[in-house]
Amino acid sequence: MRRIPPLSAVRVFEAAARHENFTVAAGELGMTQAAVSYQIKLLEERLGVPLFRREKKRVLLTEAGKRAAPQISGAFDTLEATFAGLRADDGAVLTISTSNTFANTWLAWRLGSFQVAHPEMAVRLLTSDKLADFVTDDVDVGIRIGSGGWPDLDEIRLIAIDYTPMCSPGFLERHGPLTPRDLMRLPRISPQEDCWSIWLREAGVDVPEERSQGGVRLDSQANEGHAAMAGQGVAMLTPFFWRNDLADGKLVRPFEQVSMWGPSYWLVYPSARRSVTKVKRFREWLLAELARDRPSPL
Structure with a gap:
């Protein structure tokens, strides 16, 4: 002692x-x-x-x-x-934790501009659908899916999660034109997900209470979207993440209807670190980038 x-x-x-x-x-x-x-x-x-x-x-x-x-x-x-x-x-390394979908469909495509704006800072991107622990995981900021209310964290709501069926143009040509009821007999990607039954019921389709066990089941929307582009079936996707693929003709939307899911994407970080320079810079950059891409305010 x-x-x-x-x-x-x-x-x-x-x-x-x-x-x-x-x-x-x-x-x-x-x-x-x-x-x-x-x-x-x-x-x-x-x-x-x-x-x-x-x-x-x-x-x-x-x-x-x-x-x-x-x-x-x-x-x-x-x-x-x-x-x-x-x-x-x-201050030399910014560590970001986010989901596979947010990273692969949006963030990873844009992080280069943040790096160019702040060349003195290295950026480390951790992708996982598990919530990061800011105490044990050495993470500076996180982008999470949820309803908010995490203790000791500042939260900024980024994107409301909505969804609609999408498929490849070739798939639609082979099976279309489609009605919502047709989706019950066609190959669906991850048909066990709640978003399918919600969208179908809002479209007026009677959906059995017992969920289908058939179809390809993937672990993230990022993988589901690419499976749809490959013609493997219809995927339930968030238009915001796939608008470039829609514009390029890699995906098509057979229906105008878009349904909402309760959770949203949030930017979170420990309240005690809200004024840390690297956290402030990333927050400002992220909100500015989303403001350019988001079609309408939340």
Whole structure:
């Protein structure tokens, strides 16, 4: 066990020894001159030796104080350099956690512009549909699917999740024109997902309570969209993520109807780190990029 005097008193001694002036040290530390004198007295009593000589309106270091001052000052220099290095390391890398779908259909295509705007910063993108733990996963910001309300996190709602059936032009040519009821007999990608039954019922189709076990089941909308482009069936997709593929003719929308799902995409980060430079820069960049791409406000 280390037998070190209270660091608050040691910090006061270091400043007072540097200036040999309690008043100046008090100004540097944001304390009163009386508080500095009190801390020095506590330290001297703890050590059992005087550290300063009081002479009229000035203080001078004793021999013991002169021996201790440079070593303590050096120790504080080392601490300052260590923490400065940690701050520099922390600021040099921005770690983003997001879902596979958001990364592969939108974010990864645009991160290059953020990197160009901030060449001093490295960017690390972690893709997983599991929620990142900001304490254990070394993550700076996250883009999550949910309804909000995560404790100790700042939250900014980014995109409401809506969806409509999409398929390849070739698939539609082979099977179309389609009615919503036709979807019940055609190959559907991930037909077990809730979005299918919600959309079909809103389109007036009677959907059995027992979900279909057939069809290809994939783990993310990013994979489902690419399977649809490959002609493997009809996928339930969010138009925002696939508008470029729709514009390029890789996907088509057989129906105008778009349904909503309760959750949204959110930008989240620890409330205590909202003013960290890299977090602020990414937040500003992300919101500006989405404002350009989003067809209408939330």
